Amino acid sequence: MLFDLPAVAERARQRFQSAGLTGRAHAHGGDFLQDDLPYGADIASLVRVIHDHNDGGALRILRAVRRALPVGGVLLLAEPMAAMRGAETVGDAYFGFYLLAMGRGRPRTAQRLMELVREAGFGDIRRIATDMPLQTALLTARAVRKPD
Numbered sequence: 001m002l003f004d005l006p007a008v009a010e011r012a013r014q015r016f017q018s019a020g021l022t023g024r025a026h027a028h029g030g031d032f033l034q035d036d037l038p039y040g041a042d043i044a045s046l047v048r049v050i051h052d053h054n055d056g057g058a059l060r061i062l063r064a065v066r067r068a069l070p071v072g073g074v075l076l077l078a079e080p081m082a083a084m085r086g087a088e089t090v091g092d093a094y095f096g097f098y099l100l101a102m103g104r105g106r107p108r109t110a111q112r113l114m115e116l117v118r119e120a121g122f123g124d125i126r127r128i129a130t131d132m133p134l135q136t137a138l139l140t141a142r143a144v145r146k147p148d
């Protein structure tokens with residue numbers, strides 16, 4: 001299941017169709033800041049999504065994901081994170097300016113993301129090593145309780 005804004009979901013639907021994937025891939029259009037996400041996945045991925053949003057929006061998205069997962073379901077969160085050891089200034093300057101230009105969102109440390117993920121109702125939060133952490137760092141977490 002893919003969830004994105006309606007116009008983006010429509011493009012994805014067309015791509016699924018031309019790739020012969022309509023039997024197993026479904027695109028859902030909506031606004032993850034307001035709408036429920038489709039229920040029934042056992043893993044949900046947020047790839048380069050949370051850093052585009054301020055804390056209020058980030059928490060709303062994470063809670064929506066939590067509501068869409070059963071207890072024990074897995075969240076996979078991948079994005080560039082702030083304060084990567086050895087690349088602090090490069091990462092913070094590049095992604096700081098990128099998000100400043102966008103007008104919202106912020107680069108967050110893995111620690112801060114873990115706090116938000118926990119607040120949204122996840123536990124067993126782990127940081128997974130990646131080959132290019134400056135570009136993509138990775139957290140996984142399990143849904144442990146209903147979101148507040």
Ligand SMILES: C[S@@+](CC[C@H](N)C(=O)[O-])C[C@H]1O[C@@H](n2cnc3c(N)ncnc32)[C@H](O)[C@@H]1O
Nearest residue numbers: 003004005008030031032033046047048049052
């Ligand atoms: C930086 S892109 C990442 C997309 C993809 N995961 C990737 O890595 O290429 C952020 C995505 O969030 C979607 N998005 C932004 N605001 C949204 C909203 N309110 N509801 C649903 N999707 C939204 C955008 O349309 C875009 O596809």
